[in-house]
Amino acid sequence: MNEKVRCLIIGSGPAGYTAAIYASRANLSPVLYEGMEPGGQLTTTTEVENFPGYPEGITGPELMEDLKKQAQRFGTDVRFGMVTATDLSSSPYKATIDGEKTIEAETIIISTGATAKYLGLPDEKKYAGSGVSACATCDGFFYRKMTVAVVGGGDTACEEATYLAGLASKVYLIVRKNYLRASKIMQERLLSNPKIEILYEHETLGLTGDGVVQGANLVKRRGQSDESQVHIDIDGFFLAIGHTPNSNIFKPWIVTDEVGYIKTISGTPRTNIPGIFASGDVADPHYRQAITAAGTGCQAAIEAERFLSENGL
Numbered sequence: 174m175n176e177k178v179r180c181l182i183i184g185s186g187p188a189g190y191t192a193a194i195y196a197s198r199a200n201l202s203p204v205l206y207e208g209m210e211p212g213g214q215l216t217t218t219t220e221v222e223n224f225p226g227y228p229e230g231i232t233g234p235e236l237m238e239d240l241k242k243q244a245q246r247f248g249t250d251v252r253f254g255m256v257t258a259t260d261l262s263s264s265p266y267k268a269t270i271d272g273e274k275t276i277e278a279e280t281i282i283i284s285t286g287a288t289a290k291y292l293g294l295p296d297e298k299k300y301a302g303s304g305v306s307a308c309a310t311c312d313g314f315f316y317r318k319m320t321v322a323v324v325g326g327g328d329t330a331c332e333e334a335t336y337l338a339g340l341a342s343k344v345y346l347i348v349r350k351n352y353l354r355a356s357k358i359m360q361e362r363l364l365s366n367p368k369i370e371i372l373y374e375h376e377t378l379g380l381t382g383d384g385v386v387q388g389a390n391l392v393k394r395r396g397q398s399d400e401s402q403v404h405i406d407i408d409g410f411f412l413a414i415g416h417t418p419n420s421n422i423f424k425p426w427i428v429t430d431e432v433g434y435i436k437t438i439s440g441t442p443r444t445n446i447p448g449i450f451a452s453g454d455v456a457d458p459h460y461r462q463a464i465t466a467a468g469t470g471c472q473a474a475i476e477a478e479r480f481l482s483e484n485g486l
């Protein structure tokens with residue numbers, strides 16, 4: 174017989190764990206599946222300086238471990254496993270775990286977050302694990318005193334380039350436009366770092382190297398009359414060009430925007446299906462912060478509690 178729960182939470186970032194804290198304190202006996210990356214994107218961050226309540230900052234993994242413990246303290250059943258499919262055609266809703274077991278749920282809180290994007294170059298696959306990475310915090314250590322490149326011009330790219338500059342001897346930042354999109358404070362940190370060289374109006378054509386990345390071929394001012402080819406010698410190539418929301422398994426039922434972000438009813442975590450709520454980065458193309466994710470996780474749990482009591486479930 175299938176297991177049946179009142180509240181299923183999918184995802185273990187700040188949204189999922191905050192939803193779990195509120196849902197368990199409201200006696201919903203939530204079951205939370207952690208997914209592929211327990212703790213979510215913050216586990217790949219070093220110092221989190223902007224989560225309220227930590228005047229000295231806290232590391233991403235520590236923050237996530239604390240949130241997990243807090244959720245478990247109130248009785249959340251945190252499980253290692255991945256929701257691989259859903260059937261939201263009728264209530265109770267169904268979720269398949271690791272392609273095997275099915276769980277039925279009266280309410281579901283989707284907190285599956287977002288995943289790093291790649292450029293789509295064949296060389297990214299060719300050198301995966303051999304010089305190509307989408308996580309400076311995870312892999313930066315391997316590039317001590319070496320030369321690396323980071324692609325992107327947003328906050329993530331600036332943060333990763335600055336982090337890598339603390340380890341590597343030189344960091345190129347490859348930016349496709351002639352300006353950075355990152356916030357002023359991030360830009361200032363980057364611009365004041367003598368190890369970082371910004372290559373504005375450059376795009377990556379491919380990577381070179383015998384088994385491991387040893388260089389990148391770039392094009393400068395593509396399509397302009399002064400377009401030119403540039404080669405840089407590098408040991409590591411880091412992507413920091415944004416994220417894709419992890420919403421595919423819900424798409425047959427849940428309305429998303431053209432990128433895949435789940436659409437919620439304005440100012441609420443409600444989706445187009447009663448009893449299914451979305452919180453955190455999977456539904457947030459704008460803010461994508463740990464604190465906003467936590468806030469919407471709280472909202473989702475409160476909504477789930479109200480839904481259950483209004484429907485006598």
Ligand code: NDP
Nearest residue numbers: 325326327328329330332349350354413414415459460461
């Ligand atoms: P963004 O979407 O903000 O930036 C993506 C960057 O990658 C842009 O510069 C974009 O270029 C570039 N890019 C996208 N696609 C390509 C491509 N195919 N080739 C080359 N370059 C490309 O993503 P981030 O991950 O940087 O940030 C996401 C959100 O998270 C933001 O709201 C950010 O503020 C927040 N954030 C906050 C942090 C903090 O406060 N500590 C840290 C990290 C992120 P273009 O500008 O040309 O579009």
